[in-house]
Amino acid sequence: MSTFTLKGHGVPVTLVDGLSEEQLLSFQPFRSWVSALTKSLALQARNAQHPFHRDPYALRSIRIQAYDRFGGGRLGFVKLAANVSNAAGESLPGAVFLRGPSVAMLVILVPEEEDAKAAEPERYVLMTVQPRVAAGSLAFAELPAGMVDDESGNFAGAAAREIQEELGLEIPARELTCLSELAGQRDGTKREEGEEGLEAEGLPRAVFPSPGGSDEYIPIYLHERRVPRAQLGEWTGRLTGLRDEGEKITLKLVRMDDLWREGARDAKCLAALALWHGLRKEGII
Incomplete structure (x- = not known):
């Protein structure tokens, strides 16, 4: 296993054997998921009416657990665990199966x-x-x-x-x-x-x-x-x-x-x- 820091987010990402940083970052569903979650998390601070405004959640880490490839070796599915928690130590369910639209x-x-x-x-x-x-x-x-x-x-x-x-x-x-x-x-x-x-x-x-x-x-x-x-x-x-x-x-x-x-x-x-x-x-x- 290896770990890298997600550029622009400061979030550590732990990879599973056989999957490289370059392969994961080129996987469109992963990029789209990170972008969507980041935008949603940002709403907590901007909106005083947000239910999590007073104690916002943040993406702390990502651990890739498994992956599947399609024909030609193209990355098809990725299973990961995301640590999304607040300052009080409360966590949101973070098991994610990425497959795209x-x-x-x-x-x-x-x-x-x-x-x-x-x-x-x-x-x-x-x-x-x-x-x-x-x-x-x-x-x-x-x-x-x-x-x-x-x-x-x-x-x-x-x-x-x-x-x-x-x-x-x-x-x-x-x-x-x-x-x-x-x-x-x-x-x-x-x-x-x-x-x-x-x-x-x-x-x-x-x-x-x-x-x-x-x-x-x-x-x-x-x-x-x-x-x-x-x-x-x-x-x-x-x-x-x-x-x-x-x-x-x-x-x-x-x-x-x-x-x-x-x-x-x-x-x-x-x-x-x-x-x-x-x-x-x-x-x-």
């Missing part, structure tokens, strides 16, 4: 034969069924999703790629609507930076499925299109995914009205459904 897609199909003027046309949603070993399942039903592998922050482009890989649909990124971003609007205008809540901390407009232990956040995108009714039956049971990368995906077509039940185990599915209903109620989509 993902994207999720709510793809809605409407039969072309439906009356376009109908108040509520019949809608269907494409789900994927695939093995999720971490959940102990070989047939986990969920919305299509995938990790954002590059550092460009092009979430729409990543969503478009995942749709093509998992659903076999080619959809230009410009035809995707980010429900998470739209949820940050109020009366048609974006909230001002500096407002209380997520904006004050600068967190991404996205779903955090497991904030108690992971940095992962998931912006949710929407695409709705009309298709011939006869084509709907072709989706269920179709095998998709990058088979050479271990993706064993089967598609499942679900009525929109049944999505809350069919996707009840999938946090991003329930979040997408809530965003869709809420944005429609507000007249934003």
Whole structure:
């Protein structure tokens, strides 16, 4: 093991064998996590109304416990323990699993034969069924999703790629609507930076499925299109995914009205459904 001091923070970082300082500092999820936590901690002193203003917490140290690599030796996941404590010696839970952002897609199909003027046309949603070993399942039903592998922050482009890989649909990124971003609007205008809540901390407009232990956040995108009714039956049971990368995906077509039940185990599915209903109620989509 070796230790280095995080530049600009004065925080000691203890590395695990096999992982270098350069490799850790080049890992975008680590840099993003440090930046977000630093900004949040700074709010304690600036805001007299902050619950920790009188005895603020600080990041004291970081200990890397484990890591995994993807193909080509690229760093994929990092597990660490952060010591975040105040002057009284009180500590916050600091077990962190870094994996970076993902994207999720709510793809809605409407039969072309439906009356376009109908108040509520019949809608269907494409789900994927695939093995999720971490959940102990070989047939986990969920919305299509995938990790954002590059550092460009092009979430729409990543969503478009995942749709093509998992659903076999080619959809230009410009035809995707980010429900998470739209949820940050109020009366048609974006909230001002500096407002209380997520904006004050600068967190991404996205779903955090497991904030108690992971940095992962998931912006949710929407695409709705009309298709011939006869084509709907072709989706269920179709095998998709990058088979050479271990993706064993089967598609499942679900009525929109049944999505809350069919996707009840999938946090991003329930979040997408809530965003869709809420944005429609507000007249934003």
